[in-house]
Amino acid sequence: DAKTTQPPSMDCAEGRAANLPCNHSTISGNEYVYWYRQIHSQGPQYIIHGLKNNETNEMASLIITEDRKSSTLILPHATLRDTAVYYCIVRVAFGDEKLTFGTGTRLTIIP
């Protein structure tokens, strides 16, 4: 079973920042937070991951609360190509072989 809770759907206007929340209240100290997205009929795409510090890469930023019980994925300037299902996953680094995908958040970017 997935250890995360995400809203089933969200809309965001094109050009605005998309903020996708994720609750992981039972996260363990050695579990990382990973984000993937899946565009329709494609394989999941890795976005970003982190342990406790905020992380940023060319795709997105990941903000993890101090207690690590929740996080937010930020797409700074959403485009129509960002329309996808976004999955938040927690796993033990160099431990879990299985990625447990929940139902994710279906993000729709509106022109």
Next chain:
Amino acid sequence: SQTIHQWPATLVQPVGSPLSLECTVEGTSNPNLYWYRQAAGRGLQLLFYSIGIGQISSEVPQNLSASRPQDRQFILSSKKLLLSDSGFYLCACKTDTDTQYFGPGTRLTVL
């Protein structure tokens, strides 16, 4: 960075027929390789993973099998397909960064 190829992209097979799906990886050595299945409207389910040539771990016992004849080749097979085998089959690889990257997938329809 690694590139994952999956063949074929789509496949329609009758019930009871055999199956062979191929995954090949470029740009990395000694990867961990994975087969996932995504049934319509559902999450990803890990089927098999491999940490090396000839080493296969099964997560879900069923009429599917996997083989790894070469370092960067992973094959999913079945002797007799069932209707319930329909789905989107995804190959993934993990390198020393401990992040799984997914291929484009094979969409299998069993009629």
